[in-house]
Amino acid sequence: MDKRVILAVAGSGKTSYIIDSLRSSERSLVVTYTENNYKNLYNRIASEYGCVPDRIRLYTYFSFLYSFCLRPFLADELGIRGINWDEPPNYTRRIKRTDNQYYLNKRQRLYYNRMAGLLQIKGVVPDIKRRLSKYFDNFFVDEVQDFAGHDYNFLCDLPSANVCTVLLGDFWQHTYDTSRDGNVNKNLHKDLASYKCKLKGQGYEVDVTSLGKSYRCSPTVSSNRHHQTVLSISSEISLFFE
Numbered sequence: 022m023d024k025r026v027i028l029a030v031a032g033s034g035k036t037s038y039i040i041d042s043l044r045s046s047e048r049s050l051v052v053t054y055t056e057n058n059y060k061n062l063y064n065r066i067a068s069e070y071g072c073v074p075d076r077i078r079l080y081t082y083f084s085f086l087y088s089f090c091l092r093p094f095l096a097d098e099l100g101i102r103g104i105n106w107d108e109p110p111n112y113t114r115r116i117k118r119t120d121n122q123y124y125l126n127k128r129q130r131l132y133y134n135r136m137a138g139l140l141q142i143k144g145v146v147p148d149i150k151r152r153l154s155k156y157f158d159n160f161f162v163d164e165v166q167d168f169a170g171h172d173y174n175f176l177c178d179l180p181s182a183n184v185c186t187v188l189l190g191d192f193w194q195h196t197y198d199t200s201r202d203g204n205v206n207k208n209l210h211k212d213l214a215s216y217k218c219k220l221k222g223q224g225y226e227v228d229v230t231s232l233g234k235s236y237r238c239s240p241t242v243s244s245n246r247h248h249q250t251v252l253s254i255s256s257e258i259s260l261f262f263e
Contacts, residue, residue, distance in 0.1 A: 023185040026165065026217070026225045028192060029232035035189045038232060039161050040065050042187070043077055048156060051079045053163040062163070078157075082172070086136050093152065094145045105130035118142055138171035141178070150182035157184050165190035180224035188225070189232075192216065 029035050039062065043049050051066075053059050059081045066073050073079065080089065087104060095101065099121055109123075109132045116123040124139040125131055131139070140146055153160060160179075162168075165188040168176055180186060192213050217227050 022183060023187065024180040024225050025186070025228050026188045026190075026220050027228045027231055028217075029189060030191055034232055035163060035191075036062060036065060038189065039163060040069055042159070042161070043069075045070060045074045045076060047158045048076045049078070049159040049161065050085075050153070050157045051077065051161045051163070052082055052085045053079075054082045054167050055164060056081060058164055082162075082168075083133060083136070086140075086172075086175075087131070089152070090140055090145075090149050091131070091136060094148055095139070095143060099125065100129050101125070101131060102129040103131070104133050104136070106133050108132075109135065134170055136171070137175035140175060141171070146175070146178045150179065153179070154183040159185045160187070162186075162188045163190070166192050177219065177223040186225075188220075 027035070027038070029038075036058075039051060043051075043066065051062060053062055059079065063073065063079055066077060066079065070077075083104065091101065105126050105128075109126075113123055113132075118138075119142060124135045140149065160182070162176065165176070167190070176188065221227060
């Protein structure tokens with residue numbers, strides 16, 4: 022079962038790769054971080070098929086986390102009433118991680134940056150893997166370079182799911198973080214080698230060749246980024262070649 026991280030430079034065709042990998046006969050889940058990329062993917066899929074096929078599901082990351090992962094397993098138990106997009110107050114850091122109030126505000130809304138951590142502390146990640154395997158054959162995650170905090174740890178827990186999993190991103194384009202929570206993965210994006218080694222240690226293969234050519238950036242920029250990527254990880258990671 023394919024479990025890959027495709028490291029790609031800007032403009033190398035990550036969206037096209039996802040679109041070309043989709044099959045109307047297969048059940049595919051596509052998750053991306055930003056609303057803009059969600060709209061881009063939605064329009065490209067609809068253009069390819071005339072509509073978004075029933076067997077293809079597209080989510081923004083937090084919609085996926087809340088609707089697909091949290092609600093089926095924890096909504097009733099915790100009385101969840103939505104998501105709180107504000108940063109948790111400082112006093113919550115003194116609350117035990119096993120206490121529900123670390124993850125929920127007084128209106129029973131989940132702190133967005135702790136949702137993935139809640140899934141792990143409640144032990145429902147194995148249930149999510151089974152749910153993924155039940156409903157999908159393929160799982161694509163775009164903009165993976167912006168996954169941080171508990172969200173990065175959550176992605177690292179998923180490779181053992183019985184579903185073809187492909188993560189795509191450009192480490193050098195890291196701009197935003199899906200979430201931050203104290204020191205959780207605070208230095209994640211400061212060192213590419215350790216970043217990729219962690220993924221490999223969780224069962225992902227690393228592919229730096231499939232999308233190594235940019236159709237947007239100049240050859241100098243793209244080749245420099247690609248060269249830095251290979252040099253940074255080659256001494257510590259066995260590269261996966263298609």
